[in-house]
Amino acid sequence: MSTASHASSPNESKVKTVFRVVSGNFLEMYDFMVYGYFASAIAKTYFPSGSEFASLMLSLSVFGAGFLMRPIGAIVLGAYIDHHGRRKGLILTLGLMALGTLTVASVPGYATIGLLAPVMVLFGRLLQGFSAGVELGGVSVYLSEIATKGNKGFYCAWQSGSQQVAVVFAALIGVILNSVLPAEQMTAWGWRVPFLIGCLIVPFLFLIRRSLKETDEFLARKHHPSMGEIMKTMAQNWGIVLAGMGMVIMTTVSFYMITAYTPTFGKEVLKLSAIDVLAVTVCVGVSNLIWLPLAGALSDRIGRRPVLLTFTILTILTSYPAVQWLVADPSFLRLLGVLLWLSFLYGSYNGAMVVSLTEVMPVEVRTAGFSLAYSLATTVGGFTPAISTLLIHTTGNKAAPGLWLGVAAIIGLISTLVLYRTPEARNQYRTA
Template identity: 35%
Template sequence: MSKKDSHPYRKVAIAACFGTFLEWYDFLTFATLAVVFAPLFFPSSDPNAALLASLATFGVGMVVRPMGAALFGSMGDRIGRKPVFMITIALMGFATVCVGFLPTYAQAGIWAPILLVSLRLLQGLSAGGEIGGSAVYLTEHAGNDYRGFKTSFLQLMGPLGILFSTLQITFLRGYLSPEEFQSWGWRVPFWISILLLLIAFKARMALEETPIFLELSKTQQKNESPLLNNFRDPHTRKRMFLLFFCISAGGAVLFFCVQVYTAIFLKASVKLPPEVVDQLSIYATLALFPLTILAGLLSDKIGRKPVVVSGLCLGALFILPAFYLLTALGAQYLNDPSKGLNLIFIGLLLVCLSLALALVVGPQTAMLAELFPAKTRNSAATLPHNLAAGWIGGLLPLIVTWLNQEWGNALAGLWYPTIFLGAAFVIAWLYLPETRDVTLSN
């Protein structure tokens, strides 16, 4: 890309990434507060049952993501990428702001969890149209040179959303008493999203439609039934499966293991103080940023497939040993908090887990677009991607916690992501195509 062309792309990238950051911030703040929501909205004499109910509410937002992907993905192929962006950002912002004003179970009884679940459904529909569609939008603007590097920044928006949310919660926990935080402090991150929504909406108003979609419009190549045609075409169907199982599900499993479940595990199972866990999560997330960008750049040099396959393999081999070590090191720290070296080792383990995640998601944005032809790209990419993220990744904390409780072992449930990543590694190694040199206009 020439220097002249780099400025418009930078503007597009910033606006697209900020909107996606807001989607992830809104969507994942709920996960960060799952332990807090349990007694507020799902009171129970059994704390484990309350936590499961809270995680299930987080999961229901993920389950409906494919519905949003089917709806908004097809709209993106028919009416354009930009209009869908405006709808999804408004829907997510509205639902998130409303969460900040919800009454608790003590105030409204059964209506409190019903309203919370309803708003999670709206968030899930919005995320289904945004996450995946934004990857197509940004990649179609990126050109053919260094696509992996230029689009890898979009993958930072999920960790950045968690980081921003975690920093707020850490500050609030330090500034407020536990009673004040439990009473009203947890609402603050949702209130702040009002300001972020206004900024994101204004930025997206200035965005232009992708040149590839505009060319399709001129040549009348738009598809009136893109989703149905995707399933009718065996080549597209095969690639949708590979995207679902290897790239998107593999990345989602690693994302929720590394960015979501580790914090829940360290707080609920290892019993580390919440403020300590939040600080460790911040350091691990900061390490993920350069690792993801480097993985995207590496995929431009050696190809997308070797990078993704390496991440799946590392995740399959490392998750169980890492959590065993997290348990042991956490117990040692609790026995003697003066030994800060244990916390350093825990932080290094989280960084190693982040490396596996970065290798899979660094090239992911580019591959979402590169796998499919232009006229059905949005629908072909968004549905399997959100199906994987919603049903495989989003339900992972719930499934792992349930398996742990069924087996009476805090680590038993981790066999689920381990086996899944192992299977994804084998299938990707055998069948995943290399897409680095694909021309996106075709």
């Protein structure tokens, strides 16, 4: 009896630790999802124009602008975490994210304060992007360093798993609001409610994350590199960072296409109802949450490379035909079927990709290197809603987003082949 009790306590401790570390990651993705879901309403509030297309493009461009700050945040905050510790850095990023969310939630509309309104919204998005630049890397590295032997893929998958909880939560709020509020009220003020809910969650998340302990692996290190040393090591390993960026592009393009862009694509292109497209987004978040840890665990058993190659190739072969089938006769069921398929591809690929990125980076700059590669990729993938809107507008092809996803998968395939090009690299992390 006592033996079982002692055996279970470490597992309970690990579960609590994972929950604490991914809690802030939830807020980071929740903020980005809410902006993406309500991009149309935000466009009318802050970016009024005689052209709906121009207004929406401005709104989606500001959404993407947040990603431009991620590489800067990755370098500055990543170096801070690699020098001062995982715990301190994760608390700092949570505070910056909260400030950015509050800014976007509280700025009056263009009709009230003129040009100052979009400028302040842009500032809020840039601040969110700066903090998010290292949030994913900090969380992923923390999880990899506390993982039990042979289970790093499974542990790291919960970084992305917490994001899917945010996807579902934000979409459910959208479904409820669209059910109880008329479209005019949603455009006028209803879209602010999810942002305010995010602000109310912040104190709870601070309490959770404050209880984090530093990882044993970081404490055991005799030397914690300075900013100069980190920059030098990063420069020496630029090839790994660049290849890592290529792997992440597949993740970011597919993720933002099937989550943040779905409400806009469903309403503006497919002409489906707001409730229908948000309901599909809820299902996508649940599906992602299922596939991510399963793929992470599978990569622990058979290696990262086979999983990464399988799902990049499947994406290349099926993404455009699937979207083409959807736009040929749009319906709720077709949208659900296609998005669940793309969710399967995304979740299965990303479940192996995140842990791969923590493993290929030099240990002394693990957070900064991971975060820079991820952030550089999001400067491409984060603009997926804007790129997709522009492609459809300029080509007249409603299935063009599927082509964009296929291009991202080709980049992911090439990067995987580069990083795992030798037998040693292929087998190095099989039992890490």
